[in-house]
Amino acid sequence: MPSYVMSTSTFDTNGSTVAVSAVGLRKSYGDKVVLDGIDLRIPTGSVFALLGPNGAGKTTAVKILSTLISADDGQALVGGHDLAADPQGVRAAIGVTGQFSAVDGLITGEENMLLMADLHHLSRSDGRRVAAELLERFDLTEAAKKPASTYSGGMKRRLDIAMTLVGSPRIIFLDEPTTGLDPRARHTMWQIIRDLVSDGVTVFLTTQYLDEADELADRIAVLNDGRIVAEGTAEELKRLIPGGHVRLRFTDPDTYRSAASTLGEASHDDEALTLQLPSDGSQRELRSILDWLDAAGVEADELTVHTPDLDDVFFALTGGTDQTEESAR
Known part of the structure; x- marks a missing residue:
């Protein structure tokens, strides 16, 4: 990605700050165009949901904005830091929970937390304090001394997010965080996300569960074939589709x-x-x-x-396609 400063302001027209802004992000792998010039503007302290079928480019967008891969073209500011010129500043401001758990099942939940504290260069005492606070916050204190391999899917997901929060990020990318969870665990995760936002954290959520986006997101964008085909609140998107x-x-x-x-x-x-x-x-x-x-x-x-629901919106805007997304992307 070229190193230049975005002309886009970090403030919205109403004066609120913008946590993530991007203009013209593009990414291709050979002849396959994965992102075809997407624009984003996500206010601080909100939940933004990116919807799309498999292969639409959701995970690629997350990887670019979290500095895991570089874009071929476009500009972005994340947490006020230029993605190309100051990737370290971006990394210091964000946390990422991917589709697949980063939890090490061979060690305990507490040891997973302390490992993250070490990676964030916290002192031993600060690391233990932060780990204990987060384990309590996510109702994992009783299981803290047990190997993470013994945790349920919901417990592992909670531990995954707790590990993400060790560095006190103000922007969190959650890539399909409730995939594979039972309904009770999903609702627990939804409450965790609401609590994060109430603390002023910005959440960038990708999901294929349309009820999840409807329940949580302040704004939703629908990504299809690498392009954002619609964006708005859940109610605004529903009004795009006839049939009420x-x-x-x-x-x-x-x-x-x-x-x-x-x-x-x-x-x-x-x-x-x-x-x-x-x-x-x-x-x-x-x-x-x-x-x-x-x-x-x-x-x-x-x-x-x-009235039309997000299922109707999704199928109308994406044609009901379900492509196979290459695991590396």
Whole structure:
């Protein structure tokens, strides 16, 4: 990557600081273009989720921004440090938890923590203090003296993140952190992420679990074939996709037929006795529909509002593709 200073400000237009900003990041392996000029702008103290099918370039983006590999072109600032000119400054500001656990199963949880403390050049006393605090924070104190190989998947993931936090990073990259975890362990990890953000930490999250992005992320970008094809809040992305509707269900066939005749433009399901009216799910449109139904004398037994979810967004924007990502990338 060329060594030059980004012209992009480290402040947003509203005056808030920007933890990660990138312009035109590109990366290819031979003829395979993995990232095709992506732009990012992530406010400090927020959760940013990068979604995409396998092979879309998510892990490559994380590796570039965490200095593990270099981009072929583009500019980036991470924690206020130029990625090309000051990689050491970037490394000092970040923590990285990859797809595969960095935990050494042959030693105890405590020894894993102390090893990280040594790597961060903490004194013996500071290292033990930080390790003990983090093991307690992540509910691992009782297991601290046991070999990490005996830990459950959720415990190993918690230890992995605890190890990442030894250096007190202000920006953390979590590359598919809940893959393979059971629902309880996933929800525990979600709470850990929320707690980190409440402390002012910025979290860059890659995930294939769309409910995870919906639950955690302040902003979401969808990456496909190396390009960001959409970005916004979860609600903004959902509004990009048509298909929202209001569903009216009736229990009396005569009432249903009368309503179907009155609402001729509605979609009919004669077997289920339901009518379906297009709607974007907004409060204004729902109020308009309710007023219209009242004026038409239509009284349904049940009214439900359906809006597109992130699954719909994902498949619409990526075409449902699922490529094979080379393990090295």
